[in-house]
Amino acid sequence: MTIRFNDETFRDDYSFSNSQRAKDRFPFPFHEDSYMYSINMEQHQGGPADSIYEKRFDVDEHYLAEMRDRALVLADDPLRCQSLPHMALAGWDLLELIMVSKSEDYPELFELHRDGSKWHWINKPMGIEDHFIFMDETTLPYAPMEYITRQTQGDFCVLDQREDNLWMDAGMVTTQADWSLDFDIGMNFFEWHAPVPLAHEKGIFKRALKFLLSIQQGAPARRLNWTMTVNPLLDTSPENYHKWGVQKNSLTPENIGSKQHLRVELQTFFRLPRSNGLVFPIRCYLMSFQDIMSKPKWGRRLHRVVRDLPEELATYKGFIDKRPMMLDFLAQYDDGLPTSFGVWPDDHSEPSLQK
Amino acid sequence: MINWVRRTATVAGWPDAHVHHEEFLAPQPGKPFAVRLAKSGLSLEVGEDESLLEAIERLGVDPPYLCRGGACGQCETDVLESDGTFIHRDHWLEDGEKSSGKKIMPCVSRFDGKILVLDR
Numbered sequence: 372m373t374i375r376f377n378d379e380t381f382r383d384d385y386s387f388s389n390s391q392r393a394k395d396r397f398p399f400p401f402h403e404d405s406y407m408y409s410i411n412m413e414q415h416q417g418g419p420a421d422s423i424y425e426k427r428f429d430v431d432e433h434y435l436a437e438m439r440d441r442a443l444v445l446a447d448d449p450l451r452c453q454s455l456p457h458m459a460l461a462g463w464d465l466l467e468l469i470m471v472s473k474s475e476d477y478p479e480l481f482e483l484h485r486d487g488s489k490w491h492w493i494n495k496p497m498g499i500e501d502h503f504i505f506m507d508e509t510t511l512p513y514a515p516m517e518y519i520t521r522q523t524q525g526d527f528c529v530l531d532q533r534e535d536n537l538w539m540d541a542g543m544v545t546t547q548a549d550w551s552l553d554f555d556i557g558m559n560f561f562e563w564h565a566p567v568p569l570a571h572e573k574g575i576f577k578r579a580l581k582f583l584l585s586i587q588q589g590a591p592a593r594r595l596n597w598t599m600t601v602n603p604l605l606d607t608s609p610e611n612y613h614k615w616g617v618q619k620n621s622l623t624p625e626n627i628g629s630k631q632h633l634r635v636e637l638q639t640f641f642r643l644p645r646s647n648g649l650v651f652p653i654r655c656y657l658m659s660f661q662d663i664m665s666k667p668k669w670g671r672r673l674h675r676v677v678r679d680l681p682e683e684l685a686t687y688k689g690f691i692d693k694r695p696m697m698l699d700f701l702a703q704y705d706d707g708l709p710t711s712f713g714v715w716p717d718d719h720s721e722p723s724l725q726k
Numbered sequence: 727m728i729n730w731v732r733r734t735a736t737v738a739g740w741p742d743a744h745v746h747h748e749e750f751l752a753p754q755p756g757k758p759f760a761v762r763l764a765k766s767g768l769s770l771e772v773g774e775d776e777s778l779l780e781a782i783e784r785l786g787v788d789p790p791y792l793c794r795g796g797a798c799g800q801c802e803t804d805v806l807e808s809d810g811t812f813i814h815r816d817h818w819l820e821d822g823e824k825s826s827g828k829k830i831m832p833c834v835s836r837f838d839g840k841i842l843v844l845d846r
Contacts, residue, residue: 412793413793414793582797
């Protein structure tokens, strides 16, 4: 399969768009007509053909534009990429994991040739070719984690595992849903999740941590998370809140369909072999409300989920003020018919809108 | 053997964080045991090297599951009758539920005894 990479932006004129293929494979996160936190983790061992779950690191039409956006963010704010001194080995682990996975999963796009510690990496879409010595940082233009994550979609948290806990000790974070690596660096699993409402009381983080601590090599796991973003912005960071926060007020009943995006994160978890660290990629997928409405099942369901979401969650996810306007828009696409179970759009079996 | 290495390392003064280990990918083995599935009307023997969940799936029953690691709660199953000891290995059930003998997480937990009947 050949991927045609979009020439698009995630800022200024927001020329980002999803092709029909991207709409069809969008990871709609709601498997039923309501939402509450759960430990929605499953094994990450592939998925349906051409779905975002099929490959270990999904490469799609937004690849080059996302990498350009990352470079712009880093030029403005180098602290989006940090690694505490003891995480250098984990950086090499991550570089190896991504290079091996991408060259095996997308041989037409990426090549890795290894002769002992002499490695040769070719990234065709980005026009990168480097020869380097594995484990010798001086032979790469950046430290290994930064080098490979400048070439891979999604944010990356590289977690150290010690004292039966996980520690946010390194990362590349430029496409985040309002959290800051610079603020969270060095925190443990419970500390960086402290702001999340309702989930602590349900014992979710305690159980999730135990599951994560026991993730093994070759047996990665995954889950979806979601929030709302006005305009197709990748960088919704606290550092830049003064730039994007005000954009929420540009929503009107006329433009909400194109401006309001559902933001879905595919979060995966891989054990790293030498460092015993855990890498936690957070891959962001954006889809406008009006594009979501092209799937009748998703239209019905999104209305019901947004309508019935507990206030704490709508507040935490930052759209409580705009919820009435969202519901006015979404209600037009909900005819009250039942929806089939599961996340898939079921285009061929779900009835079209009956009003 | 893993436990021996960890104990020896601790005695030798190694910090815990520097002794890495992982279990084999397959479910933790255990003694075979027999199960009856009340709803499906099936009886089965869980082998030494398979999980209760895998054994149920092997018979063509399609029970709910998600993480297969004892954390998500999806495969929680009611126990209708039992005579024996539960070997709970999950992170999901509360201590009271574990000791009640009324619940089991078939993805990781096992049973040692004569009779086990599940609501499945």
